[in-house]
Structure formats: C-alpha cells, structure tokens
Amino acid sequence: MVCTALILTGCVESTSLAPESAGTSPSPAQTTSPPPPQEKLTKHDAALRFLTAYIHLDRNMALKYATPAAVSKLDWNRPHRGNIPYYDDKMFLYYSGGLAKVYFQEINGSYVISDLQTHNR
Numbered sequence: 001m002v003c004t005a006l007i008l009t010g011c012v013e014s015t016s017l018a019p020e021s022a023g024t025s026p027s028p029a030q031t032t033s034p035p036p037p038q039e040k041l042t043k044h045d046a047a048l049r050f051l052t053a054y055i056h057l058d059r060n061m062a063l064k065y066a067t068p069a070a071v072s073k074l075d076w077n078r079p080h081r082g083n084i085p086y087y088d089d090k091m092f093l094y095y096s097g098g099l100a101k102v103y104f105q106e107i108n109g110s111y112v113i114s115d116l117q118t119h120n121r
Contacts, residue, residue: 040110041065047102050113051085051093066113073100073116097121 041049046065053062059076074095083096093100098120105114 041112043104043111046104046111046113054085054093054095055080067105067115070102070113070116073118 050062050065053059053065054074054076057076057079059071062071062076075097078096080096085093085095091102093102093116098118100116100118102113103115103117104111
C-alpha cells in the first residue's frame, strides 16, 4: 500500500495545527474500504469527486470515493456558508473550521481516500 497526501486548499488564516482526534483509532467497521469504483480513478479524480460530495454535504456520494473512517472525520451537517473547500493537488483539504491531510489507497488500479488527518483552526 502506498499512501500519498492530497492538499485541498483555500483562503484560511495561519494557525497552529492540533489534531482533532488524537489518540483515537477507528473501529474495525470504519476501516473497511469502499467498493472499487466502476472506472479507474487517479488520486486527483478521487479527491475532486470526494470534494464535490463534501461541498454538497453528500455523505453517501463521499463513501464511493473514501473509506468510512475517512468520511467520519468531517462534519457532514455543517453548511459551508460561502467558505467552499478548495483543491490544488498539494494533499490538503481546507474547510470551514479546519484542514485535513488526505491519504490514498490503491485498489485494483484505482485510488480511494483511505484516511484524513484533521486539524482544527
């Protein structure tokens, strides 16, 4: 397994990074991989589709491109209110209230987001 970070960025203030869920580990049910996508996705494609799901607060769509453990680390009930997450291929997702370092997993030649390391602002 090869893990690579994905940065999704936007305009945010410079702040210190403190892990949101330090010391916790996902339950075995949360670590399972999503079913492989119908088409082969690059890391960029998987990240953009996950970002689109997050912008629309569509958790079910996000589960097509990320593990349940990764999806559970974001608040899917909090409206973005104009602070739309942004992606620039540098392995971070910036969103209202924090940022997340994104990790990938290759499954049958296609990539999914396997984990998010979240930090509060």
